[in-house]
Amino acid sequence: MARSLSQLAGIPVTELKGVGEAKARSLAAVEVHTVLDLLTLYPRRYIDRTREARIADLVEGEEAMVLVRVTRASTRRTRNRKVMVTVDVTDGDRSLRATFFNQPWRERQLGPGTNAILFGKLERFGGRPQMTNPVVDLVGDRTGRIIAVYPQSEKAGLMSWDIARWMEEVLERAGEFAEPVAASTLRRYGLTGRTRAFRHIHVPESMADVEVARRRLVFDELLRVQLSLVERKHRLEVESRGIEHPVDVLHHLARFVDGLPFPLTGAQRRVIDEVRSDMGRPQPMHRLLQGDVGAGKTLVAVAMLLIAVEGGHQGALMAPTGVLAEQHAAGVTALLTGFEVDSPGTLLPTRPLAVELLTNRTTAAERRKLLGRLAGGEVDILIGTHALIQEGVEFGSLGAVVIDEQHRFGVEQRAALRAANVDGRVPDVLVMTATPIPRTAAMTVYGDLDVSVLDELPPGRTPIRTEWVEVGADSEVEGQESAAEVAMWEKVRSEVAAGRQAYVVCPLVDESEKLEVASAEATFEQLQVTELAGLRLGLLHGRVAPADKEETMGRFRRGEVDVLVATTVIEVGVDVPNATVMVILDADRFGIAQLHQLRGRVGRGADRSWCYLVGSGATPDGRARLEALVRSTDGFELAEIDLDLRGEGTLMGERQKGRNDLKLASLRRDRDWVVKAREVAIDIVANDPTLDAHAMLASELALILGDDDTSEFLLKS
Numbered sequence: 001m002a003r004s005l006s007q008l009a010g011i012p013v014t015e016l017k018g019v020g021e022a023k024a025r026s027l028a029a030v031e032v033h034t035v036l037d038l039l040t041l042y043p044r045r046y047i048d049r050t051r052e053a054r055i056a057d058l059v060e061g062e063e064a065m066v067l068v069r070v071t072r073a074s075t076r077r078t079r080n081r082k083v084m085v086t087v088d089v090t091d092g093d094r095s096l097r098a099t100f101f102n103q104p105w106r107e108r109q110l111g112p113g114t115n116a117i118l119f120g121k122l123e124r125f126g127g128r129p130q131m132t133n134p135v136v137d138l139v140g141d142r143t144g145r146i147i148a149v150y151p152q153s154e155k156a157g158l159m160s161w162d163i164a165r166w167m168e169e170v171l172e173r174a175g176e177f178a179e180p181v182a183a184s185t186l187r188r189y190g191l192t193g194r195t196r197a198f199r200h201i202h203v204p205e206s207m208a209d210v211e212v213a214r215r216r217l218v219f220d221e222l223l224r225v226q227l228s229l230v231e232r233k234h235r236l237e238v239e240s241r242g243i244e245h246p247v248d249v250l251h252h253l254a255r256f257v258d259g260l261p262f263p264l265t266g267a268q269r270r271v272i273d274e275v276r277s278d279m280g281r282p283q284p285m286h287r288l289l290q291g292d293v294g295a296g297k298t299l300v301a302v303a304m305l306l307i308a309v310e311g312g313h314q315g316a317l318m319a320p321t322g323v324l325a326e327q328h329a330a331g332v333t334a335l336l337t338g339f340e341v342d343s344p345g346t347l348l349p350t351r352p353l354a355v356e357l358l359t360n361r362t363t364a365a366e367r368r369k370l371l372g373r374l375a376g377g378e379v380d381i382l383i384g385t386h387a388l389i390q391e392g393v394e395f396g397s398l399g400a401v402v403i404d405e406q407h408r409f410g411v412e413q414r415a416a417l418r419a420a421n422v423d424g425r426v427p428d429v430l431v432m433t434a435t436p437i438p439r440t441a442a443m444t445v446y447g448d449l450d451v452s453v454l455d456e457l458p459p460g461r462t463p464i465r466t467e468w469v470e471v472g473a474d475s476e477v478e479g480q481e482s483a484a485e486v487a488m489w490e491k492v493r494s495e496v497a498a499g500r501q502a503y504v505v506c507p508l509v510d511e512s513e514k515l516e517v518a519s520a521e522a523t524f525e526q527l528q529v530t531e532l533a534g535l536r537l538g539l540l541h542g543r544v545a546p547a548d549k550e551e552t553m554g555r556f557r558r559g560e561v562d563v564l565v566a567t568t569v570i571e572v573g574v575d576v577p578n579a580t581v582m583v584i585l586d587a588d589r590f591g592i593a594q595l596h597q598l599r600g601r602v603g604r605g606a607d608r609s610w611c612y613l614v615g616s617g618a619t620p621d622g623r624a625r626l627e628a629l630v631r632s633t634d635g636f637e638l639a640e641i642d643l644d645l646r647g648e649g650t651l652m653g654e655r656q657k658g659r660n661d662l663k664l665a666s667l668r669r670d671r672d673w674v675v676k677a678r679e680v681a682i683d684i685v686a687n688d689p690t691l692d693a694h695a696m697l698a699s700e701l702a703l704i705l706g707d708d709d710t711s712e713f714l715l716k717s
Contacts, residue, residue: 002178002195006699008036016166026158030151035170039198040663041163042217043148047117047139048207055094055129058122066091067139067147070114073107085110089118097130106136115139117149146204167202174198180696181223189676191216215673218665222444222677225662227697228705229447230681233286234689236448240426242284243399245311247276252310252339253303260299267456268296272303274452278428279307279400284418285428288446290436291454292635293600294461297432298328300454301402302335304430305381309341309353313399313427314374315381316417318388320405322359322546323553327575328404329357329383341380358384358393361546389416397421403431434600435593436635438643440674441667447678455636464603464633466611468587468626488583488612489531495581496535496562500607502581504565505598507589523585524565532563540566568594570601577605581612587629588615588622592642595629621645643668 012034013019013027032038047067058064068089075085085106087098098118100106110116120134137149138159150163177195186193192200192212200213253276257264264272271289278285291297305315317332319325332355339353356370356379373379377396382388401417418426431449442451469484492502504527506520524539538552538561549569555561557576564570564579568590582602587595595613602609613630617623628641667674684694691698 002176003174004178004696004699005036006703008039008174009034009703011035013038013166016169018162019166022157023162026153030153030158035174038163038166039170039174041150042201042664044151045137045149046204046207046210047147047149048145055091055096058096058129060122060124060129063119063121065117065119066096067115067117068096070110070112070116071095072112073110075104075107089116094129097125097128098134099130099132101133103133109138110136117147146207146210148202148204164202171199171202178696180694180700181220185680189219191219194220214664218670218673219677221662221665222670222673223680224697224701224704225444226447226674226678226681227684227691228701230678230685231689231691231701233448234685236286237283238689240284241424242282242426242428243279243308243311243313243397244282245279245307245313245399245428247280247307250276250307250310252306255339256303256306256335262458264299265296265454265456265458267454268300271300271452271454274450275300275304275428275430276307278450279304284426285430286449287430288442288449288451289430289432289454290442290451291432291434292436292457293434293597294457294604295434295454296458297404297434297454298331301404301430301432302332304400304402304428305332306336306339308399308428309380311399312342313397314377314379314395315400315402316388316395316398316420316427317381317383317402317404318417319383319385321569322361322385323549323569323574324404325359325383325385326357326550329355331575332381332383336381353381354379355381355383358382358387360385360387361550362387389420393420394422395420397425398427401427401429403429405433405435434597434635436639438636438639438667438671440671441639441643443674443678444667462603462606462608464582464599464609464611466599466613466630466633468617468630469612469614471614471616485614488614491610491612492532492563492581492583493535495610499559499578500581501556501559501561501576501579502563502583503570503579503598503601504563504583504585505570506565506567506585508567520565520567527563527565535562536560537562538564540564540569542567542569568598570598574601575604576601578607579604580607580609582610583612583614585614587613588617588619588626590625592625592628592638592645595625596635596638599629599633 012024013032014021014024015035016038019027027033027038030041032041047065053064053066055066055068058066068091070087070089072088073085075083078084083102083104085100085103087100087106087110089096089098096118098110098120115138117137117139118131118134119137120131123130123132138152139147139149139161148164148167150160152158152160152163177198179194181191181194185191192215194216197213197216200209201217204210204213275285275287278287289297289300301317305317308315317328319328336353336355340350341353343349343351354373356374358367358370362370370379371392371394374382375394375396382395387393398417398420401420403417418429421427437446467484467488469488470482471485495502504523506523508519520539520541524537528537538556540549540552544552552561552564553574556564559578579602582599584590584595584598590598599611602611611629613626615622615626617626624645628638632638632641665673684691684697688694
C-alpha cells in the first residue's frame with residue numbers, strides 16, 4: 001500500500017534501526033521527531049564522485065571541495081598560545097594539510113582513517129598545498145556515484161552518515177509514496193512522481209536526478225502554501241457577509257476626481273475601477289495596494305472611502321504613527337472640504353461630510369464626544385492610529401477600511417477593524433504599502449489578497465539624483481571629511497539658501513559603544529556648530545514627546561526649520577514638497593526598502609532633488625545595497641534585488657512561523673514555480689472548493705501548514 005505523508009508523520013524515529021533514546025534526543029535537537037520529519041530533512045549539498053576534484057587539480061587561491069581520508073592529526077600551541085590542529089589527508093594520489101586554529105576538538109573528530117569532505121581555499125605553505133579552517137563534512141564510508149551530505153551537529157552527536165543510513169531504511173521500508181497530485185497536472189508541468197522524487201533527492205544516481213526530484217518537491221511545498229491561501233480566501237468570500245455598495249452612480253467620487261488640480265494617472269484610474277467593482281459585490285473586498293513612493297495611493301484610498309460614505313456607511317483609515325495619521329487627516333480634510341452628505345433625522349437635509357482624527361493624543365473629553373458621534377453615524381471618515389481598535393470605539397456602520405503601511409501593524413490589530421460591525425457584516429478592506437514586494441513573494445506572503453499595483457508616477461515628479469558618498473574616501477587624515485562629503489554639505493546649504501529644506505537621517509537616537517554609528521542627538525549637536533552652523537535645525541526621533549514631535553513637524557512643514565535631523569520616524573508618509581535634499585548617514589546599515597522609503601521623502605515637488613547615501617560600504621552586501629540605490633529609483637526593481645540579496649526569510653516573516661513548509665523552495669530560485677503552483681491551486685479550488693475530491697492534499701495542508709488556526713493566521717496577515 002502506498003504511504004501517505006500523514007502515515008509517516010505518525011511513526012516516531014525510534015522505529016528505525018539504531019535510533020535509541022540517545023539518537024532520538026540528537027534528532028529532536030534538529031527538530032526531527034517522526035519519519036516524515038526525517039524524510040524532509042533534505043541534503044544540504046552533494047558530492048559527485050564521478051566529477052570529483054582531485055588534490056592535484058586544485059588551483060591556488062580558489063575555493064574547492066575534495067573527498068579525502070585522514071592519515072594523521074596532531075595538536076600544538078603557537079607562540080601566542082593559540083591551539084593549532086594539523087590534519088594530513090590524502091585522496092589516494094596526492095596529500096594536503098588542513099590547519100585549524102582554536103578548534104581543539106578537530107583532532108578527535110578527524111582521527112586517522114576518517115573519510116571527510118573539505119571545502120576551503122587552497123594555499124601553499126612551505127611548498128605544500130594546505131587549507132586553513134576549511135568547512136568539514138564527515139561522510140563515513142559512503143559509496144556510490146553521488147553522496148548526499150546532510151546537516152550535522154557535533155554538539156548533538158549527529159553525523160551525515162547516520163542520517164544517510166536511516167534515510168535509506170525509510171525509503172526501503174516505505175516502498176511507494178501516495179500521489180496527491182493529478183497525473184494530468186504532473187504531465188502538464190513535466191513533473192516526476194512523488195516516489196521517484198523522494199528517492200532521488202536522497203539517493204540520486206546523477207545530479208540530473210537531484211534537479212528533477214527537487215523540482216517536484218518544490219512544487220509540492222508551494223502548492224500547499226497556495227492552496228491554503230486560495231482556499232481560505234474562497235471561504236471568506238462565500239461565508240462572510242459583506243456590504244453591497246451602490247456603485248453605478250457615484251456623485252461624490254465624480255466630483256472628487258473632477259476637482260483635483262491634476263488628472264489621475266492611468267494606474268490610479270485602473271485601481272479605482274478595481275476597488276469600485278469589488279465594493280459593488282456582496283462579498284467583502286480584501287485587496288492589497290502596492291505603489292511605489294509617491295505613486296498616489298492616498299487618492300485611491302480617499303476614493304474608496306467616498307464610495308462607502310455615498311452609500312450611507314462610514315470609512316476608517318488606520319496609520320502606523322501619530323505623525324502620519326495627523327498628516328492624513330489634514331490632507332483628507334482639505335480634499336473633501338465642501339462635500340455634504342444626507343442628514344436624516346435632523347432639521348436640515350444635508351450636513352458637511354465629517355472627517356475626524358483619533359490618536360492617543362486625543363483628550364479623554366474629546367474622545368468621549370467623538371465616540372458618541374461615531375456610534376451615531378455623525379462621523380463619516382475616522383482617521384487614526386491603533387487607537388481606532390481600542391475598547392469603546394464603535395462605528396454606526398463601517399463600510400470601508402484602509403490600512404496604510406500595513407506591515408507595521410500586528411496580525412490581530414489588522415483583523416480587529418474587519419470585525420468592527422456589531423451586525424457581523426465585514427467591511428471592504430484595502431491594505432496599502434509603499435514598500436514594493438516582488439511578484440512571487442506577494443503571491444506567497446499575500447496570496448490571500450487580490451493585488452493592485454500603482455506602477456505609474458503622477459506627472460510633475462522630478463527624478464531624484466542619488467549619490468553614494470564614501471566616508472573619508474580620499475582624505476589623507478583619518479576622520480577627516482572627503483571632498484564628496486564637503487560637497488554634500490555645501491549642497492544642503494545652497495538648497496537652504498535657495499529657500500528649500502533638507503533631511504539628515506541617522507540610525508540611532510543615542511551614541512552606542514557597540515555600534516559605531518551616528519546618533520540623531522549627537523549629529524544634531526555637531527551640525528549646529530560645524531557643517532550647518534547658522535541654519536535652523538530641528539530634531540525628531542522616537543523619544544521626542546508626541547506634542548513636541550508634532551510641533552517640530554509643523555514647523556518643518558511651514559518652512560520654519562531648514563534641516564530636520566531625524567531617525568527613521570520620518571521613513572513613512574511624511575510629505576513636505578519643499579524638501580529637496582536627503583542625507584542618510586551610515587546608509588549601508590539600512591535595508592534597501594528602508595533606504596528607498598527615506599529617499600522618497602524628497603522629490604515630492606517640482607524642484608530637482610538629491611539623495612546622499614553616506615557610508616563606508618565595508619561589507620559586500622552593504623556595497624551592493626548602496627550601488628543598487630544609486631542605479632535605480634524603481635521600487636519594484638529594487639524589491640527584486642533585495643530578495644536576491646537577503647533571501648526570502650525576512651520577507652516571509654511571521655507568515656511562516658511555526659512549521660515552515662518551505663524547506664526546499666526558494667522565492668528567488670523558484671519564481672516560475674510560485675506562479676505555476678498558484679495556477680494549479682486556483683484551478684483546484686474553483687472546481688473543488690471544499691477539497692472533498694482532494695482529500696490527501698487537504699490532509700497535507702492540515703498536517704504541514706497546521707489547522708484552521710494557522711490558516712486564520714495566514715489570512716489575517
